[in-house]
Amino acid sequence: MRKVYLYARFQRFWHWMQALIIFALLFSGMEIHGLFKLMGYEAAFHMHNYFAMGLLAFILLAFFWYITTGDFRQYLTEGNLLDKILLQARYYMNGIFRNEPHPFKKNEISRLNPLQRITYLMLTLVGLPAQIIVGFIYFYFNELVALGMDPALLAPIAYFHTLLAYLLVGFVIMHVYMTTTGHTLTSNIKAMVTGWEEVEDD
Numbered sequence: 001m002r003k004v005y006l007y008a009r010f011q012r013f014w015h016w017m018q019a020l021i022i023f024a025l026l027f028s029g030m031e032i033h034g035l036f037k038l039m040g041y042e043a044a045f046h047m048h049n050y051f052a053m054g055l056l057a058f059i060l061l062a063f064f065w066y067i068t069t070g071d072f073r074q075y076l077t078e079g080n081l082l083d084k085i086l087l088q089a090r091y092y093m094n095g096i097f098r099n100e101p102h103p104f105k106k107n108e109i110s111r112l113n114p115l116q117r118i119t120y121l122m123l124t125l126v127g128l129p130a131q132i133i134v135g136f137i138y139f140y141f142n143e144l145v146a147l148g149m150d151p152a153l154l155a156p157i158a159y160f161h162t163l164l165a166y167l168l169v170g171f172v173i174m175h176v177y178m179t180t181t182g183h184t185l186t187s188n189i190k191a192m193v194t195g196w197e198e199v200e201d202d
């Protein structure tokens with residue numbers, strides 16, 4: 001085994017801020033949705049809007065960081081992506097329970113397996129932007145109606161925003177489970193805290 005530095009300081013900061021903001025958004029969103037009553041609708045509404053603005057600012061900052069440092073290359077895959085995703089999925093469904101080695105070894109140039117690459121890419125480029133855009137349409141709904149938008153769109157927009165929020169809950173549960181499938185139960189999480197991880201020698 002050897003120790004490799006996988007996550008730069010900004011990346012760890014961004015990751016945990018993103019997690020914190022998303023938990024705050026899910027929590028306040030659930031209260032706005034009426035699932036429980038804790039701080040009151042008005043306070044939950046304001047909290048939700050402030051954290052949404054914060055998330056947008058952080059996402060733009062993170063995009064800037066990933067592009068300018070070139071780290072976005074970690075998300076690109078050479079060769080047949082589908083074959084690689086299937087290989088990784090088969091490992092999670094089968095090989096992992098037979099103690100087989102991980103099909104893709106981690107190193108400083110390639111820290112994410114193909115399934116992680118596609119999942120995180122979809123989340124960051126499709127899921128979160130869609131949720132933020134729909135949220136902004138919801139927030140400025142009256143202004144948009146004044147500009148000519150059909151008021152009947154309010155319900156579909158609200159349902160879509162809620163659907164995406166539930167999908168995000170699904171992602172978080174799956175994501176936290178998946179992070180325990182590293183070399184040891186906590187090795188991936190430790191890497192996201194310290195930046196360093198022990199990986200198999202090539």
Ligand code: HEM
Nearest residue numbers: 015018019020022023116120172175176178179188189192
């Ligand atoms: C709540 C919302 C969360 C979101 C949106 C999120 C998103 C992400 C993303 C995009 C990455 C890839 C970073 C990169 O390598 O470029 C990542 C990695 C990681 N996340 Fe999260 N995360 C969340 C919560 C959590 C939580 C609660 C934990 C642990 C308790 C966690 C643990 C990790 C770990 C260990 C990695 C390293 C790569 C891996 O093992 O998959 N995350 N996360």
